[in-house]
Each structure stands twice: as C-alpha cells, then as structure tokens.
Amino acid sequence: MSDSTNPHSLVAADVAILTIRDSALSVLLIRRANDPFRGQLALPGGFVEADETVEQAAARELFEETGVPKSASRLDTIGVYSRPDRDPRRRVISVAYTALVPNPGLDRPGGDAAATQWLPVDQALKEPLAFDHVDILEDAVDHARKQLEYTTDATAFCDGEFTIAELRRVYEIVWQTKIDPGNFHRKVTRIDRFLRPTGETTVRDGGRPAALYTAGDLKRLPLPLSPAARTSA
Structure with a gap:
C-alpha cells in the first residue's frame, strides 16, 4: 500500500x-x-x-x-x-x-x-x-x-431570454460547425415544449426584430439533433 x-x-x-x-x-x-x-x-x-x-x-x-x-x-x-x-x-x-x-x-x-x-x-x-x-x-x-444532440441543455448557455439566432450560435460554437439558419429555426420551433415564446422582440441581433424565447420544460429531445443534419451546404 x-x-x-x-x-x-x-x-x-x-x-x-x-x-x-x-x-x-x-x-x-x-x-x-x-x-x-x-x-x-x-x-x-x-x-x-x-x-x-x-x-x-x-x-x-x-x-x-x-x-x-x-x-x-x-x-x-x-x-x-x-x-x-x-x-x-x-x-x-x-x-x-x-x-x-x-x-x-x-x-x-x-x-x-x-x-x-x-x-x-x-x-x-x-x-x-x-x-x-x-x-x-x-x-x-x-x-x-x-x-x-439529445437534450435541451443548449439553453443553459443562453440568458433568460434569447433569440433563435443566439441559440443557433450556441450549437455552432459547441459543435464547431455552421448551421443552416432556416432549417434550424424550423426544427427547434416545432419541438413541443423546447422553447416558450415571450411575445417580445429584440433588434440586438441586427436587422429586423427577432422574437424572444425562454427555455421550456422539455429536458430530453424526442429525436436527436444531429450536427451533420443541420450543417448548411
């Protein structure tokens, strides 16, 4: 010993x-x-x-x-x-x-x-x-x-209220890949209880006003989000 x-x-x-x-x-x-x-x-x-x-x-x-x-x-x-x-x-x-x-x-x-x-x-x-x-x-x-890929933990990197673009940027940074904005927006907003819209908007991303969201109560995704599937051409 x-x-x-x-x-x-x-x-x-x-x-x-x-x-x-x-x-x-x-x-x-x-x-x-x-x-x-x-x-x-x-x-x-x-x-x-x-x-x-x-x-x-x-x-x-x-x-x-x-x-x-x-x-x-x-x-x-x-x-x-x-x-x-x-x-x-x-x-x-x-x-x-x-x-x-x-x-x-x-x-x-x-x-x-x-x-x-x-x-x-x-x-x-x-x-x-x-x-x-x-x-x-x-x-x-x-x-x-x-x-x-399997949970909603990406929202843990975001402030209390965030835009879809800010959430997408979390995935891009952690996965080290570019993600198609349109595909990503459609995917995450269609997952029930992933995100909760606040009804407010912000222009902090630049351009047109963007909707603000908070994290929903979903913890595990029904289907995995794949880095490859979300990568733009």
Missing part, C-alpha cells in the same frame, strides 16, 4: 465549468497555489468534506469559483477517475462534474487557487493541466456536445 500511515482513499469533486466567451466554448481554470503541481493550471475542485455529499462538494466548488449557485446551472456527472497515481500525495478518487453556465459573474480564486482564468477549451486542452484534468476536460467537452 503506497501510504501505510493512512491507507484510506480520499474522495474529491472536480468541476469543468463551461461557458461561451468571445465566441468560443471556454472553461474556467485555476492556478494552483499549493503543492502538488504548484503554479500549474487545473480544474476547480477539492476534497469532499465530512458533512456533504460529492454533489454538494461540486456545487460548493462551482459557487466558490464563480458565484453561480447550483440552482442557476446544470451540474452533470461525467465520470469517476481513480487511476492510483493520479495524485502524487496519496490515493484520491475523483468524481467529476460539468456545469454549463451563461455569462458567469466575476470568477474569484478560492481554496488552493492563486488565480483563476477562462480559456477556450481548445487552448486549455494543450496546457499541462494538473493531475488527470486534461482527461476530465476532454470528457466534459464530449459530454457537452452529446448533450446538445
């Missing part, structure tokens, strides 16, 4: 907090203030405290780093990471989550973080992230892309 003085494994919660910033799918990273991996970038996370569940620990990390309460985001489990050598200190098993958030407030370092920063995921995946956080981030991005 690698740690004979304290053989028990610890449990941690790590969170890949995703949002769209400057037209890119981005992730919040911390700069570690303590060993191990002092000075390296990592996902927010920490050990589960004695009086909380793993999900409560993940929600706490989300709030500590962004000020976003769990009620204002979608916190999904993406996997359990248990490679014996993932933490050089001792055996640590991590339950990883992803949170999809719209326009998060100012990020704020907490716990063992010296600083925080948002990076486009394509750039973040090229960084030497601490522990096995590159693996977790890859899985979080893959999860987000699949969720957009």
Whole structure:
C-alpha cells in the first residue's frame, strides 16, 4: 500500500465549468497555489468534506469559483477517475462534474487557487493541466456536445431570454460547425415544449426584430439533433 500511515482513499469533486466567451466554448481554470503541481493550471475542485455529499462538494466548488449557485446551472456527472497515481500525495478518487453556465459573474480564486482564468477549451486542452484534468476536460467537452444532440441543455448557455439566432450560435460554437439558419429555426420551433415564446422582440441581433424565447420544460429531445443534419451546404 503506497501510504501505510493512512491507507484510506480520499474522495474529491472536480468541476469543468463551461461557458461561451468571445465566441468560443471556454472553461474556467485555476492556478494552483499549493503543492502538488504548484503554479500549474487545473480544474476547480477539492476534497469532499465530512458533512456533504460529492454533489454538494461540486456545487460548493462551482459557487466558490464563480458565484453561480447550483440552482442557476446544470451540474452533470461525467465520470469517476481513480487511476492510483493520479495524485502524487496519496490515493484520491475523483468524481467529476460539468456545469454549463451563461455569462458567469466575476470568477474569484478560492481554496488552493492563486488565480483563476477562462480559456477556450481548445487552448486549455494543450496546457499541462494538473493531475488527470486534461482527461476530465476532454470528457466534459464530449459530454457537452452529446448533450446538445439529445437534450435541451443548449439553453443553459443562453440568458433568460434569447433569440433563435443566439441559440443557433450556441450549437455552432459547441459543435464547431455552421448551421443552416432556416432549417434550424424550423426544427427547434416545432419541438413541443423546447422553447416558450415571450411575445417580445429584440433588434440586438441586427436587422429586423427577432422574437424572444425562454427555455421550456422539455429536458430530453424526442429525436436527436444531429450536427451533420443541420450543417448548411
């Protein structure tokens, strides 16, 4: 046993907090203030405290780093990471989550973080992230892309009221493909309970007034939305 003085494994919660910033799918990273991996970038996370569940620990990390309460985001489990050598200190098993958030407030370092920063995921995946956080981030991005096919989670990246064009842009950024506007508009507006019209319009997209919508109560799509099927010629 690698740690004979304290053989028990610890449990941690790590969170890949995703949002769209400057037209890119981005992730919040911390700069570690303590060993191990002092000075390296990592996902927010920490050990589960004695009086909380793993999900409560993940929600706490989300709030500590962004000020976003769990009620204002979608916190999904993406996997359990248990490679014996993932933490050089001792055996640590991590339950990883992803949170999809719209326009998060100012990020704020907490716990063992010296600083925080948002990076486009394509750039973040090229960084030497601490522990096995590159693996977790890859899985979080893959999860987000699949969720957009089968659920209404794309609305989690939007403000409370949004246009069809703004929603379409979420799909284009996350899927990294162009989408035919007309086909997309027809598809999403025909799915019962996906969107709820507000009866209001806006000109913030430019051009003619565009209808505003809010998220409906539908969670899972009756048929998947395919990136290929929505791509324009």
